[in-house]
Amino acid sequence: MGFPWRPSRVPLVAGPVGDVRLQGTLGFVGSDLAALRPVLAVAEGQRVAAGSRLLSDRRRPWIVLVAPVAGEVVRLEPGPRRGISALEIRAGGDEALEFDTTAAGSREGLIALMVQSGLWTALRARPFGRVPNPATTPDALFVTATEARRGAPDAAAVIAEYEPWFRPGLAALTALTPGRTWLCHRRGHPPPQVPGVTPRGFPDGPGGLPGAHVHALHPVAHGGSVWQIGWQDVIALGCLLETGRIWRHRIVALSGSGVLRPELLAVPPGARLHDIAAGRLIAGSTRLVAGGAEDGLPVPFLRRDIRQVTALRHRLREPGRGWLRQLAHAARPALIPNALDERLAPPGIAPVPFLRALAAGDVETARKLGALGLIEEDLALLNARFGRQGTDYTALLRQTLDDLEAEA
Secondary structure, eight states: OOOOOOTTOOOOBOSOEEEOOOOSEEEEEGGGGTTOOEEEOOOTTOEEOBTOEEEEESSOTTOEEEOSSSEEEEEEEEOGGGOEEEEEEEEOOOOBOOOOOTTTTSHHHHHHHHHHTTGGGGOEEETTTBOOOTTSOOSEEEEEEOOOSTTOBOHHHHHHHTHHHHHHHHHHHGGGOSSOEEEEEETTOOOOOOTTEEEEEEOSGGGGSHHHHHHHHSOOTTSOOEEEEEHHHHHHHHHHHHHSSOOOOEEEEEESTTBSSOEEEEEOTTOBHHHHHTTOBOSSOEEEEESOTTTOBOOSBOOTTOOEEEEEEOOOOOTTTHHHHHHHSOSSOOOOOOHHHHHHSOTTOOHHHHHHHHHHTOHHHHHHTTGGGOOGGGGHHHHHHHOOTTOOHHHHHHHHHHHHHHHO
């Protein structure tokens, strides 16, 4: 089975950043709010300002969701187990909450500000991939300024445009750990120099994933803990510190075979994919996914941690060839070691034994093979190759991490 990936070259999208004018609603669906026990701060029909609290988690009060724009809550749908299955806002107006940043010079003040503004949820802790408890302290902090997928934004180009916000955001993050703060950037594209931050270059492709950086610089598969945060959330933190208001946008790359031309767009988190792509698609049938062509999600709204939208042109099946192709090609590729899978696998992981351990539910073997150093995004490319016919290796990894966390 072929796989549309060339690890040696990953074209990224650069150029001027356009703006998207929302025509409808933006929102969050159940998969974005999974595992929360929400405490609602709004009701359907209520107006909200950008930055105002929508909900928080009952058990983990440091997890807060805020309104990315001003507008009206037009849908608030209950979900199973007292959860929320959908929350939508019709954008309109310029109201924005002002945050007090005077105490952000201390670790405690910075944490309080990030929690109140919803930015704390941009952090992920390894092992286990959870939003970290502010009462804990990581051994190191990783800022990811790389992209692993074709058609993603060129981080170096966007950071250069938003450098007045990126610098203070990056400098502030050094207060979160007594250890090193690593800025992992695209090799050959040095980032801004910030005191207390150690830069390190990495190649394109799978080497651009945070798991590769952690494995190379501060592995945690067999002990220790680190936190990670993406480059756009560093810009958002700098905006908050400099202006007292949340950054209402994220920079998203629109690319793929179904677009007129790849481009960068400033869109609010939670924007509807069809609003992002409106007027920018070729004639004919296309489908939109949030993420890259290899592992994009067919969801209606853009999650904050996804930085690209891919438009894929539907291909008509050749008459009389469908059943022949099904006979000629296996529905699922066999788990046989080969060089391509080694390149797609996270560093330090033997892909075939590891995937077999996940599929078998062998938690102890998965731990020995390095499961504690991974989170779902590290397996996304391998899952796109092998995850067929109902086998989702990223979901199996999450179950394995949950089991290991319960034993810890």
